[in-house]
Amino acid sequence: MTFRNLGLSSDLLRAVADQGYTEPTPIQQQAIPAILQGRDIFASAQTGTGKTAGFTLPLLHRLKTTNPTKSHRTPRALILTPTRELAAQVSDSVKTYGKYLPLRAAVVYGGVGIQPQIQTLSRGVDILVATPGRLLDHLEQKTLDLSQIEILVLDECDRMLDMGFIQAIRKILAALPRSRQTLMFSATFSKPIQQLANTLLKSPTLIEVAPRNAAAEQVEQVVHPVDRDRKRELLSYMIGTHNWQQVLVFTRTKHGANRLAEQLAKDGLKTAAIHGNKSQAARTRALNDFKQGKVRVLVATDVASRGLDIDQLPHVVNFELPNVPEDYVHRIGRTGRAGSEGRAVSLVCSDEHAFLKDIERLLNRTFSKDVIPGYEPTSPAQTKTDQPNSKQPNQHRRRTKPQTQSTPSRSKKPTSAGTRDRKQIRTA
Numbered sequence: 001m002t003f004r005n006l007g008l009s010s011d012l013l014r015a016v017a018d019q020g021y022t023e024p025t026p027i028q029q030q031a032i033p034a035i036l037q038g039r040d041i042f043a044s045a046q047t048g049t050g051k052t053a054g055f056t057l058p059l060l061h062r063l064k065t066t067n068p069t070k071s072h073r074t075p076r077a078l079i080l081t082p083t084r085e086l087a088a089q090v091s092d093s094v095k096t097y098g099k100y101l102p103l104r105a106a107v108v109y110g111g112v113g114i115q116p117q118i119q120t121l122s123r124g125v126d127i128l129v130a131t132p133g134r135l136l137d138h139l140e141q142k143t144l145d146l147s148q149i150e151i152l153v154l155d156e157c158d159r160m161l162d163m164g165f166i167q168a169i170r171k172i173l174a175a176l177p178r179s180r181q182t183l184m185f186s187a188t189f190s191k192p193i194q195q196l197a198n199t200l201l202k203s204p205t206l207i208e209v210a211p212r213n214a215a216a217e218q219v220e221q222v223v224h225p226v227d228r229d230r231k232r233e234l235l236s237y238m239i240g241t242h243n244w245q246q247v248l249v250f251t252r253t254k255h256g257a258n259r260l261a262e263q264l265a266k267d268g269l270k271t272a273a274i275h276g277n278k279s280q281a282a283r284t285r286a287l288n289d290f291k292q293g294k295v296r297v298l299v300a301t302d303v304a305s306r307g308l309d310i311d312q313l314p315h316v317v318n319f320e321l322p323n324v325p326e327d328y329v330h331r332i333g334r335t336g337r338a339g340s341e342g343r344a345v346s347l348v349c350s351d352e353h354a355f356l357k358d359i360e361r362l363l364n365r366t367f368s369k370d371v372i373p374g375y376e377p378t379s380p381a382q383t384k385t386d387q388p389n390s391k392q393p394n395q396h397r398r399r400t401k402p403q404t405q406s407t408p409s410r411s412k413k414p415t416s417a418g419t420r421d422r423k424q425i426r427t428a
């Protein structure tokens with residue numbers, strides 16, 4: 001199967017080739033032909049499956065081939081996303097895949113000034129990527145006309161509902177023409193999502209390519225039991241010992257993210273934090289610094305991380321397990337993307353056991369626990385493999401020197417092959 005077989009125009013095939021993609025991913029193989037035929041689609045696909053190109057490529061193809069571009073441009077395609085970061089990334093993808101087409105794309109989201117967005121919109125746009133809140137501001141201020149929309153994409157729909165955007169979405173829908181093509185993407189097919197789909201979609205093509213569990217299988221997953229108050233120490237130790245150069249670390253709270261980032265910085269690791277309290281400029285800067293390697297550790301909360309597209313991120317660390325098991329799958333979806341291998345490490349203390357059980361239930365797997373020598377948890381209830389070691393307090397001191405036999409050379413990027421000695425999740 002090649003992109004050429006899918007019926008995309010040569011301008012798009014060129015842009016895809018520039019990206020180095022040789023084969024369409026499963027979601028692309030299913031979604032692209034259906035969208036090109038003008039069908040509505042209802043797709044269960046999470047980030048990392050190639051879904052963005054899966055809707056962007058056929059959307060661009062249809063805009064190019066169905067109607068000639070008018071002289072005064074009002075948007076013909078609208079892509080709604082839950083977060084600013086995702087909106088920015090989708091907009092980048094639209095520009096990347098559409099670089100050989102005479103179509104204009106713009107992105108609008110909150111947290112930044114509205115005036116430059118008004119100017120961009122007034123110059124004319126073909127494809128608009130937006131978060132619901134700011135889009136609604138534009139509609140209310142009458143700085144945007146959505147009456148010419150031909151294609152609507154709802155990306156990460158479940159997250160938009162989780163974030164309370166349903167009213168905003170309803171108002172936006174009311175401003176759109178009834179006759180249009182609608183593409184809905186959601187990681188889950190929960191009842192509210194299905195209800196929304198029933199009201200929005202006309203005889204949709206159902207696509208379910210990456211059940212949540214399958215995506216998680218690409219990623220090598222490790223659980224390290226450890227006491228809560230030694231997690232930070234263990235994390236610094238692991239980053240140093242394995243010479244990890246790009247690590248995304250998840251905490252449950254904004255406060256926890258800040259505190260951890262400060263502590264890791266004190267350990268000499270270049271660290272940044274992203275969460276909902278940070279300004280958009282600070283979040284974008286932190287993400288760019290991380291992508292460019294200026295920042296080695298990025299500490300994030302679940303909402304802030306949603307949809308982050310960081311190519312081939314080698315390491316994700318759950319510093320704290322999420323209390324919503326689905327978030328675990330979203331988190332580890334940051335690594336091992338589009339076929340590349342990745343590794344997810346969870347540092348789990350005794351009071352997180354219920355969360356761990358929920359995740360195991362969701363994935364239908366049992367995690368084997370890998371206790372790191374010197375970081376044995378003191379709580380006997382922690383795991384079957386625990387070896388409480390409270391009589392040897394010295395073992396709990398921070399290791400200042402990594403064990404040489406497990407330290408990769410500085411220049412060598414750690415690979416999952418080099419870490420296979422670690423126990424992995426095993427199917428129950």
Ligand code: AMP
Pocket residue numbers: 020021022023024025028046047048049050051052053309310311337338
């Ligand atoms: P997405 O699920 O849209 O967030 O995409 C995940 C990652 O896969 C992005 O970094 C894309 O650049 C990449 N990607 C998308 N399609 C392909 C493909 N056909 N082959 C290889 N990588 C791809």
